[in-house]
Amino acid sequence: MDRIIVTQSRCKQCGLCVAHCKQEALSFSAVFTEAGYRPVQVDDAKCIKCGICYLVCPDRVFTIIGAPGGKASAKQSASA
Protein backbone atom coordinates (compact mmCIF):
# COMPACT_ATOMS: atom_id res chain seq x y z
CA MET A 1 0.00 0.00 0.00
CA ASP A 2 1.21 3.51 -0.82
CA ARG A 3 2.38 5.49 2.17
CA ILE A 4 3.15 9.11 2.97
CA ILE A 5 5.55 9.97 5.76
CA VAL A 6 5.44 13.47 7.26
CA THR A 7 8.52 14.53 9.24
CA GLN A 8 6.74 17.15 11.30
CA SER A 9 9.85 18.31 13.16
CA ARG A 10 11.15 19.84 9.90
CA CYS A 11 7.94 21.71 9.01
CA LYS A 12 7.98 25.51 9.25
CA GLN A 13 4.28 26.02 8.58
CA CYS A 14 4.84 27.88 5.31
CA GLY A 15 1.61 26.44 3.93
CA LEU A 16 2.74 25.78 0.35
CA CYS A 17 1.73 22.13 0.56
CA VAL A 18 -1.64 22.96 2.09
CA ALA A 19 -2.32 25.52 -0.66
CA HIS A 20 -1.38 23.16 -3.49
CA CYS A 21 -3.06 19.97 -2.20
CA LYS A 22 -6.00 19.44 -4.53
CA GLN A 23 -7.37 16.69 -2.28
CA GLU A 24 -7.48 19.06 0.73
CA ALA A 25 -5.76 16.29 2.65
CA LEU A 26 -3.31 18.57 4.44
CA SER A 27 -3.90 20.84 7.40
CA PHE A 28 -1.95 22.33 10.30
CA SER A 29 -1.68 20.40 13.53
CA ALA A 30 -2.90 21.99 16.76
CA VAL A 31 0.28 20.86 18.48
CA PHE A 32 3.36 23.07 18.18
CA THR A 33 6.80 21.76 17.27
CA GLU A 34 9.84 22.55 19.41
CA ALA A 35 10.66 25.33 16.96
CA GLY A 36 7.26 26.91 17.56
CA TYR A 37 5.47 25.99 14.36
CA ARG A 38 2.18 24.18 13.90
CA PRO A 39 3.33 21.45 11.51
CA VAL A 40 1.39 20.00 8.63
CA GLN A 41 -0.59 16.82 9.15
CA VAL A 42 -2.13 14.53 6.58
CA ASP A 43 -5.59 13.00 6.38
CA ASP A 44 -4.77 9.53 5.06
CA ALA A 45 -8.35 8.95 3.93
CA LYS A 46 -8.12 11.89 1.50
CA CYS A 47 -4.47 11.63 0.43
CA ILE A 48 -3.82 9.98 -2.94
CA LYS A 49 0.00 10.14 -2.63
CA CYS A 50 0.28 12.25 -5.78
CA GLY A 51 3.51 13.83 -4.55
CA ILE A 52 2.61 17.50 -5.13
CA CYS A 53 3.40 18.24 -1.47
CA TYR A 54 6.83 16.68 -1.88
CA LEU A 55 7.41 18.81 -4.99
CA VAL A 56 6.54 22.17 -3.42
CA CYS A 57 7.95 21.62 0.09
CA PRO A 58 11.11 23.65 0.78
CA ASP A 59 11.84 21.80 4.01
CA ARG A 60 12.08 18.10 3.13
CA VAL A 61 9.04 17.17 5.19
CA PHE A 62 7.44 14.59 2.90
CA THR A 63 8.38 11.11 1.76
CA ILE A 64 6.11 9.14 -0.56
CA ILE A 65 6.53 5.40 -0.71
CA GLY A 66 4.80 3.81 -3.67
CA ALA A 67 3.71 0.20 -3.62
CA PRO A 68 2.33 -2.04 -6.37
CA GLY A 69 -1.45 -1.92 -6.45
CA GLY A 70 -1.64 1.38 -4.59
CA LYS A 71 -4.64 3.62 -5.08
CA ALA A 72 -2.72 6.49 -6.63
CA SER A 73 -1.73 5.06 -9.99
CA ALA A 74 -4.42 6.72 -12.13
CA LYS A 75 -4.11 10.12 -10.43
CA GLN A 76 -0.32 9.97 -10.53
CA SER A 77 -0.12 9.40 -14.27
CA ALA A 78 -2.68 12.16 -14.82
CA SER A 79 -0.68 14.67 -12.83
CA ALA A 80 2.72 13.69 -14.26
Place this chain on the structure above:
Amino acid sequence: MAVSRKVPAIIDRETSFCPGCGHGIVIRLIAECLEELGQDNNVIFPLGVGCSSLLGGGLVTDRLHCPHGRASAVATGMKRCEPDVTIVAYQGDGDAYSIGIAETLNAAYRNENITMIAINNTNFGMTGGQMSWTTMPGQKTTTSPKGRDCAVTGNPIRFPELVASQFDVAYAARGAVTSPKRIATVKKYIKNALAAQVNKEGYSTVEVLSPCPTNWGLDVLGAMKRIEEEIIPYYPLGEFKKREER
Protein backbone atom coordinates in the same frame (compact mmCIF):
# COMPACT_ATOMS: atom_id res chain seq x y z
CA MET B 1 1.20 2.60 -7.57
CA ALA B 2 2.34 5.98 -6.44
CA VAL B 3 5.75 7.15 -7.59
CA SER B 4 8.11 7.00 -4.65
CA ARG B 5 9.58 10.36 -3.73
CA LYS B 6 12.30 10.52 -1.16
CA VAL B 7 14.64 13.37 -0.38
CA PRO B 8 18.14 12.49 -1.66
CA ALA B 9 20.56 11.33 1.03
CA ILE B 10 22.98 14.23 0.54
CA ILE B 11 20.36 16.73 1.72
CA ASP B 12 18.36 14.60 4.12
CA ARG B 13 18.54 16.95 7.10
CA GLU B 14 16.88 20.11 8.33
CA THR B 15 17.46 23.49 6.72
CA SER B 16 17.68 26.87 8.43
CA PHE B 17 15.94 28.93 5.77
CA CYS B 18 12.93 31.11 6.57
CA PRO B 19 9.48 29.51 6.12
CA GLY B 20 8.49 29.49 2.45
CA CYS B 21 11.96 30.35 1.14
CA GLY B 22 12.59 29.00 -2.36
CA HIS B 23 16.17 27.98 -1.59
CA GLY B 24 15.01 24.71 -0.03
CA ILE B 25 13.12 23.72 -3.17
CA VAL B 26 16.03 24.49 -5.50
CA ILE B 27 18.52 22.63 -3.34
CA ARG B 28 16.32 19.57 -3.38
CA LEU B 29 16.04 19.77 -7.17
CA ILE B 30 19.83 20.02 -7.52
CA ALA B 31 20.31 16.99 -5.26
CA GLU B 32 17.70 14.99 -7.18
CA CYS B 33 19.41 15.81 -10.49
CA LEU B 34 22.83 14.90 -9.11
CA GLU B 35 21.41 11.59 -7.93
CA GLU B 36 19.82 10.87 -11.30
CA LEU B 37 23.10 11.68 -13.07
CA GLY B 38 25.09 9.48 -10.67
CA GLN B 39 27.02 12.50 -9.38
CA ASP B 40 25.66 12.79 -5.84
CA ASN B 41 28.84 11.36 -4.36
CA ASN B 42 31.10 13.13 -6.85
CA VAL B 43 30.26 16.78 -6.25
CA ILE B 44 31.66 19.86 -4.54
CA PHE B 45 29.55 22.95 -3.83
CA PRO B 46 31.41 26.26 -3.73
CA LEU B 47 28.90 28.38 -1.81
CA GLY B 48 28.30 32.09 -1.97
CA VAL B 49 27.86 34.35 1.02
CA GLY B 50 24.33 35.15 2.12
CA CYS B 51 21.31 32.89 2.37
CA SER B 52 22.94 30.64 -0.24
CA SER B 53 25.62 29.81 2.30
CA LEU B 54 22.96 28.21 4.50
CA LEU B 55 23.05 25.38 1.97
CA GLY B 56 26.20 24.26 3.77
CA GLY B 57 24.32 23.28 6.90
CA GLY B 58 21.78 21.29 4.90
CA LEU B 59 24.28 19.26 2.89
CA VAL B 60 25.99 15.97 3.59
CA THR B 61 28.64 16.37 0.92
CA ASP B 62 31.76 18.38 0.12
CA ARG B 63 31.33 22.14 0.02
CA LEU B 64 33.36 25.29 0.57
CA HIS B 65 32.14 28.60 1.88
CA CYS B 66 33.78 31.08 -0.51
CA PRO B 67 34.64 34.77 -0.12
CA HIS B 68 31.69 36.98 -0.99
CA GLY B 69 30.92 36.83 -4.71
CA ARG B 70 33.87 34.60 -5.54
CA ALA B 71 32.21 31.18 -5.74
CA SER B 72 32.59 31.05 -9.52
CA ALA B 73 36.32 31.78 -9.21
CA VAL B 74 36.70 29.09 -6.57
CA ALA B 75 34.67 26.73 -8.76
CA THR B 76 37.09 27.42 -11.60
CA GLY B 77 40.03 26.38 -9.46
CA MET B 78 38.25 23.27 -8.21
CA LYS B 79 37.32 22.19 -11.71
CA ARG B 80 40.78 22.70 -13.11
CA CYS B 81 42.28 20.63 -10.29
CA GLU B 82 39.58 17.96 -10.34
CA PRO B 83 38.12 17.92 -13.87
CA ASP B 84 36.06 14.79 -13.26
CA VAL B 85 34.31 16.10 -10.17
CA THR B 86 31.02 17.94 -10.67
CA ILE B 87 31.31 21.52 -9.40
CA VAL B 88 28.14 23.46 -8.58
CA ALA B 89 28.61 27.11 -7.61
CA TYR B 90 25.52 27.97 -5.56
CA GLN B 91 25.02 31.71 -5.20
CA GLY B 92 22.39 34.35 -4.60
CA ASP B 93 21.77 37.33 -6.84
CA GLY B 94 23.53 39.73 -4.49
CA ASP B 95 26.54 37.45 -4.24
CA ALA B 96 26.84 36.39 -7.89
CA TYR B 97 25.91 39.69 -9.52
CA SER B 98 26.22 42.72 -7.23
CA ILE B 99 29.33 41.64 -5.31
CA GLY B 100 30.93 39.11 -7.62
CA ILE B 101 29.99 40.09 -11.15
CA ALA B 102 33.66 40.13 -12.22
CA GLU B 103 34.28 36.55 -11.15
CA THR B 104 30.88 35.36 -12.31
CA LEU B 105 31.22 36.92 -15.76
CA ASN B 106 34.84 35.88 -16.18
CA ALA B 107 33.98 32.23 -15.51
CA ALA B 108 31.24 32.44 -18.15
CA TYR B 109 33.50 34.35 -20.55
CA ARG B 110 36.15 31.62 -20.35
CA ASN B 111 33.43 28.99 -20.78
CA GLU B 112 34.67 27.16 -17.69
CA ASN B 113 33.15 23.71 -17.39
CA ILE B 114 31.22 24.49 -14.21
CA THR B 115 27.57 24.98 -13.27
CA MET B 116 26.45 28.18 -11.56
CA ILE B 117 23.01 28.19 -9.94
CA ALA B 118 21.87 31.70 -8.99
CA ILE B 119 18.91 32.26 -6.71
CA ASN B 120 17.30 35.58 -7.63
CA ASN B 121 15.08 36.93 -4.86
CA THR B 122 15.62 40.57 -5.89
CA ASN B 123 17.45 41.58 -2.70
CA PHE B 124 20.27 40.77 -0.27
CA GLY B 125 18.17 38.45 1.87
CA MET B 126 20.37 37.46 4.78
CA THR B 127 21.51 40.95 5.72
CA GLY B 128 18.02 42.40 5.91
CA GLY B 129 16.79 42.99 2.37
CA GLN B 130 19.12 45.55 0.83
CA MET B 131 18.89 46.52 -2.84
CA SER B 132 20.80 44.30 -5.27
CA TRP B 133 21.33 44.44 -9.02
CA THR B 134 18.18 42.42 -9.54
CA THR B 135 15.92 44.57 -7.37
CA MET B 136 12.90 45.55 -9.44
CA PRO B 137 12.39 49.17 -10.61
CA GLY B 138 10.49 50.98 -7.85
CA GLN B 139 10.95 48.16 -5.33
CA LYS B 140 11.36 49.37 -1.77
CA THR B 141 14.23 47.85 0.16
CA THR B 142 16.13 48.91 3.25
CA THR B 143 18.63 50.77 1.02
CA SER B 144 16.05 52.07 -1.45
CA PRO B 145 13.30 53.17 0.95
CA LYS B 146 11.59 55.31 -1.69
CA GLY B 147 11.78 52.57 -4.30
CA ARG B 148 14.61 51.73 -6.68
CA ASP B 149 15.34 54.66 -8.98
CA CYS B 150 16.88 53.11 -12.09
CA ALA B 151 17.99 56.52 -13.35
CA VAL B 152 20.46 56.52 -10.46
CA THR B 153 21.16 52.83 -9.91
CA GLY B 154 21.00 51.38 -13.43
CA ASN B 155 18.57 48.73 -14.52
CA PRO B 156 18.19 45.20 -13.10
CA ILE B 157 20.59 42.74 -14.73
CA ARG B 158 19.41 39.80 -16.82
CA PHE B 159 22.37 37.48 -16.43
CA PRO B 160 21.34 34.34 -18.38
CA GLU B 161 20.38 36.45 -21.39
CA LEU B 162 23.68 38.32 -21.13
CA VAL B 163 25.92 35.26 -21.17
CA ALA B 164 23.78 33.47 -23.74
CA SER B 165 23.98 36.37 -26.18
CA GLN B 166 27.57 37.52 -25.59
CA PHE B 167 29.62 34.47 -24.58
CA ASP B 168 30.26 30.98 -25.85
CA VAL B 169 28.52 29.11 -23.04
CA ALA B 170 26.95 25.66 -23.09
CA TYR B 171 23.65 26.35 -21.38
CA ALA B 172 21.75 29.27 -19.84
CA ALA B 173 18.20 29.28 -18.50
CA ARG B 174 15.85 30.92 -16.02
CA GLY B 175 13.04 29.29 -14.07
CA ALA B 176 10.80 30.03 -11.11
CA VAL B 177 9.54 27.97 -8.16
CA THR B 178 6.05 29.42 -7.95
CA SER B 179 3.99 26.33 -8.84
CA PRO B 180 4.41 22.57 -9.16
CA LYS B 181 4.59 22.89 -12.95
CA ARG B 182 7.25 25.59 -12.83
CA ILE B 183 9.22 23.62 -10.22
CA ALA B 184 9.23 20.60 -12.54
CA THR B 185 10.53 22.86 -15.33
CA VAL B 186 13.30 24.24 -13.12
CA LYS B 187 14.36 20.67 -12.42
CA LYS B 188 14.60 20.05 -16.15
CA TYR B 189 16.79 23.15 -16.53
CA ILE B 190 19.06 22.17 -13.65
CA LYS B 191 19.45 18.67 -14.99
CA ASN B 192 20.38 20.06 -18.41
CA ALA B 193 22.95 22.35 -16.81
CA LEU B 194 24.53 19.55 -14.78
CA ALA B 195 24.47 17.15 -17.73
CA ALA B 196 26.27 19.76 -19.82
CA GLN B 197 29.03 19.88 -17.24
CA VAL B 198 29.26 16.09 -16.95
CA ASN B 199 29.58 15.91 -20.75
CA LYS B 200 32.29 18.59 -20.64
CA GLU B 201 30.31 20.96 -22.84
CA GLY B 202 31.30 24.11 -20.94
CA TYR B 203 29.74 26.74 -18.70
CA SER B 204 26.14 26.23 -17.66
CA THR B 205 23.95 28.44 -15.53
CA VAL B 206 20.39 28.46 -14.24
CA GLU B 207 18.86 31.48 -12.53
CA VAL B 208 15.84 30.72 -10.35
CA LEU B 209 13.30 33.36 -9.36
CA SER B 210 12.65 32.61 -5.72
CA PRO B 211 10.39 34.15 -3.07
CA CYS B 212 11.78 36.04 -0.07
CA PRO B 213 8.62 36.45 2.05
CA THR B 214 10.56 37.73 5.06
CA ASN B 215 12.16 40.72 3.35
CA TRP B 216 9.33 41.40 0.91
CA GLY B 217 6.90 41.70 3.81
CA LEU B 218 4.50 39.25 2.21
CA ASP B 219 3.09 35.90 3.16
CA VAL B 220 4.34 32.91 1.21
CA LEU B 221 1.51 32.77 -1.31
CA GLY B 222 1.63 36.54 -1.71
CA ALA B 223 5.33 36.29 -2.50
CA MET B 224 4.66 33.64 -5.14
CA LYS B 225 1.98 35.88 -6.62
CA ARG B 226 4.41 38.80 -6.75
CA ILE B 227 6.86 36.70 -8.77
CA GLU B 228 4.15 35.70 -11.22
CA GLU B 229 2.64 39.15 -11.67
CA GLU B 230 5.57 41.51 -11.24
CA ILE B 231 8.89 39.74 -11.63
CA ILE B 232 8.37 37.22 -14.43
CA PRO B 233 7.26 39.95 -16.88
CA TYR B 234 10.68 41.58 -16.37
CA TYR B 235 12.65 38.34 -16.05
CA PRO B 236 11.24 36.01 -18.72
CA LEU B 237 11.50 32.28 -18.12
CA GLY B 238 13.04 29.79 -20.50
CA GLU B 239 16.23 28.47 -22.03
CA PHE B 240 18.32 31.25 -23.57
CA LYS B 241 21.12 28.96 -24.70
CA LYS B 242 20.22 25.36 -25.33
CA ARG B 243 22.69 22.52 -25.30
CA GLU B 244 24.11 21.57 -28.66
CA GLU B 245 24.72 18.05 -29.88
CA ARG B 246 28.40 17.25 -29.55
